[in-house]
Amino acid sequence: MGGFFGSTSSANCVADVFYGTDYHSHLGTHRGGMAFWDGEKFVRFIHDISNSPFRTRFENDFAECITNDKLKSGIGSISDTDDQPLLFYSHLGKFALMTVGLITNLDEIIKDFLADNSYHFAAMQSGEITPSEVVGALINSKDSFVEGIKYVQQRIKGSCSILILTDSGDIYASRDYYGRTPVILGKKDGSYAVTIESSAFLTLGYEHVKDLGPAEIIRVSNQGYETLSEPQYEKMAICSFFYVYYGFPASTYEGINVEESRYKNGAKLAEASCVPADLVAGIPDSGVSHALGFAEYSKIRYGRPFIKYTPTWARSFTPTRQSTRKHIAKMKLLAIKELIKDKSIIFCDDSIVRGTQLMDQTSIIRKAGAREMHMRIACPPLLYPCKFLNFSSSRSVLDLATRRAIKELEGENADISKYRDPDGAPYKNMVDILREQFKLDSLAFQRLDDFKKALGLKGICTFCWNGEDVSMPHECPHGCHNCSQTKGCLPPEKK
Ligand code: SF4
Known part of the structure; x- marks a missing residue:
């Protein structure tokens, strides 16, 4: 990016x-x-x-x-x-x-x-x-x-x-x-x-x-x-992830402020997937604003059992080396045991890409003595690697936690489209595999229709969740979008 x-x-x-x-x-x-x-x-x-x-x-x-x-x-x-x-x-x-x-x-x-x-x-x-x-x-x-x-x-x-x-x-x-x-x-x-x-x-x-x-x-x-x-x-x-994750909270695009959109998205997530708990918390940074919306809607107390040490650590999704990402993710999040021990906590996070960070976070929370750990994700499962903005710098589809779960369920040649329906059995099985991997008491993702309602903006890219791409299909023989052969899209002109 x-x-x-x-x-x-x-x-x-x-x-x-x-x-x-x-x-x-x-x-x-x-x-x-x-x-x-x-x-x-x-x-x-x-x-x-x-x-x-x-x-x-x-x-x-x-x-x-x-x-x-x-x-x-x-x-x-x-x-x-x-x-x-x-x-x-x-x-x-x-x-x-x-x-x-x-x-x-x-x-x-x-x-x-x-x-x-x-x-x-x-x-x-x-x-x-x-x-x-x-x-x-x-x-x-x-x-x-x-x-x-x-x-x-x-x-x-x-x-x-x-x-x-x-x-x-x-x-x-x-x-x-x-x-x-x-x-x-x-x-x-x-x-x-x-x-x-x-x-x-x-x-x-x-x-x-x-x-x-x-x-x-x-x-x-x-x-x-x-x-x-x-x-x-x-x-x-427009890339939906600007609202979910990338975008700076004080920014406004297309008339919609990022921070406010995250409150609304968190509230919608609570409406669909709240469970009884002692505390709602956000995984810093963008999980926090979603958690604030979740807590406000659910009337469950908001707390900060995770504090991120930001002054010297780079963003952990950026490095392409798995070991570097893992190290950064582990070092920068500090847990407050006093807020976690014996508590049932709903955590909100923006997304699960590889799951590297979530694996470390859940292990820290367990060690700190949480009684129950519920994870709520502010967007649908990421099923397709981004091909427009290089989100997450993936080298392979199997970098995505969802794709690894699907592989575990039915091998390499699965029909991914059947995992998009949040009411379908394949989707539920995939989420259950992820829940088990991360040792969570419950795991729920935002539904795409709820995300759209919370955001209230038409014309958003949702490709990484549902594989739908406005730029396809195209007819151009050179693979260009927005043109056809008859409109004269030609290879670079000779000088
Ligand atoms: S696929 Fe679309 S929504 Fe997803 S990260 Fe890329 S541009 Fe954003």
Whole structure:
């Protein structure tokens, strides 16, 4: 995952870009970057932020730039994977570009480009080509930024929201074709800004102007903004996990605040699956707001028997090595025995992905002497790995706890679709296997219809729960969405 923030101002924009980008640090933990236009050239910084927070890692760059009054436009990135912003020099001029999303047909697009022997990409040390470079190549293959971004929207599979800083100091912002990630425009005196997390506006003084619609492209200057390509809402599919887990609680997307949506979701969960208990508690962080909603609805006392030690530990789902994830999950959660011993407790958590963290948590709770342990999960079982945003960095479907349970039930070639129905026997058997694995007295997941009712938003992606994808089926022979052969979606043009 990742996030971005861009600002264009009549004065120095460095502080806004620096802090605005930092407010996306929960969305990525490996790479950070900023680029500013000084009227003649780009000033760019990229650092590894795996072992040091964004603000610490970029404080020298910040100090160097904060007094430079030429730096009135800039963009910043947080990413799990990509070194960006990338700088381009093409027939479109000089520009800096960054993307957020996941492109699953990258190899196919690269192959098409390389079929033309005059094209090349800069490889990273790992030998891979960064997705943003491929996006830049697609944009450069067209006559304007708008045509280029539309072409990206046609060609890629997965998702891609884009920020471009041009050599006029203007910023182009575009939201993924299906709106999987939010992109939000704000303004204050003499400045406009674009962000993924609206919470980044709060302390920087920006007022919300609008959420870009799916596929919308805008150009922003310090004077205002212009919509260059209208949004399409028919196939909107914002990632539901922004509300359940990823999103920062103070953010609001599509008019729905994340924290408030979690209270409502927790209340709905209580309505469907409450049991008698002494305490309701949340697994930090996002389980807490769901638990508050659960406790309020159920009238069972809320408590905090788990406290998370956050200052120095990275998010535990991000590392791809199982041993690292397990170690981080174990070290950062501290239990308060005095609140647990002899109690029957309902715990709320956002989701079960691999189950790594839940396994450790349940063992800690048992050791602390809980009488009963009931787990309530704020979303339906994750049955399909995300193919749009790289949620959970899974290497295999069997990374998912549900898929391992299904394998245990009926081997490798099970029909997964029958496990979607929460009233069906296969679903109940799968949940029972998970309950036994985690040694819980009871386990219940939010039902999809209840989740939708609690959220109250149409146009959400639910693929990881029910395998339904608004971008399918498509007819394009190149595998692109939003086009058919007759509409002329062709491989990259030869130069
Ligand atoms: S598949 Fe799940 S995690 Fe991925 S975009 Fe859809 S809702 Fe979000």
